[in-house]
Amino acid sequence: MKKNFLLVSLCIISLCFIAGCSSKKKAAPKKSEQTITTSKKGSETKSKDSNTDKKSEQSDKNSTPVNNSSKQASAVNNNSQASPEAPPAKNDILSGYSQEYIEYARVWLAVMGADYIKYLDDPEFRFNLNVDFMPAGSPINRFDENSATYPVDTIHLSGNASFQGSVVYASNYNGTVTRYDTPSHWHYNADVANDPEALRALSQDVIDRAEIIPVPTGDPESVKRLIDTIIVH
Numbered sequence: 001m002k003k004n005f006l007l008v009s010l011c012i013i014s015l016c017f018i019a020g021c022s023s024k025k026k027a028a029p030k031k032s033e034q035t036i037t038t039s040k041k042g043s044e045t046k047s048k049d050s051n052t053d054k055k056s057e058q059s060d061k062n063s064t065p066v067n068n069s070s071k072q073a074s075a076v077n078n079n080s081q082a083s084p085e086a087p088p089a090k091n092d093i094l095s096g097y098s099q100e101y102i103e104y105a106r107v108w109l110a111v112m113g114a115d116y117i118k119y120l121d122d123p124e125f126r127f128n129l130n131v132d133f134m135p136a137g138s139p140i141n142r143f144d145e146n147s148a149t150y151p152v153d154t155i156h157l158s159g160n161a162s163f164q165g166s167v168v169y170a171s172n173y174n175g176t177v178t179r180y181d182t183p184s185h186w187h188y189n190a191d192v193a194n195d196p197e198a199l200r201a202l203s204q205d206v207i208d209r210a211e212i213i214p215v216p217t218g219d220p221e222s223v224k225r226l227i228d229t230i231i232v233h
Helices: 002-081 090-094 099-112 115-119 196-208 220-227
Strands: 129-134 154-158 166-171 176-180 211-214 230-232
Touching: 090 220, 099 115, 099 129, 099 154, 099 166, 099 211, 099 220, 099 230
Parallel strands: 129 230
Antiparallel strands: 129 154, 154 166, 166 176, 176 211
């Protein structure tokens, strides 16, 4: 009886053991399937990440031409906005000359005009603008010892020949000059020549009739042309 009981027990235990092993074997594929599923998900994630990186790189590449075109557009705009090099102003042609020389030429043009031009190439009466300085107190009529005198420093401009004209003036340094209408030659009869008071009256009249005149800037090219003829004594 006991033997039968033991055999039955062993059979039951064996069956239970076999059933347990079988269930373990059946459960194992689930882990494998889970591993495969996880692997697939990881692979898909990596694939998505890889695709994302590729898209990002592609986006960067696509964006680069936009930046280049933006730079090109900016360069075009800058070029269009940049003004072409302006031609030198006319006044620049006088930049190499002193203010004194410019004044001499402008005063001559203001008083005498451009008549000198016809003598520039004249072989007999070639024109030069001669400049002489006369300090304050210089006699107006140098042939009269009792002559009235210039009250201020004056400048005497003249051509090479007396008929080309002359100008005596004092600069006021404000765009005007005081002009003295001093004759290049004094003409008077014997009675005046023998009368000191009459002689002095002639020179005094020059002072009394002095006038302030404006000096236009004039055409720079004409001013330069006249400056190039200047001879300072």
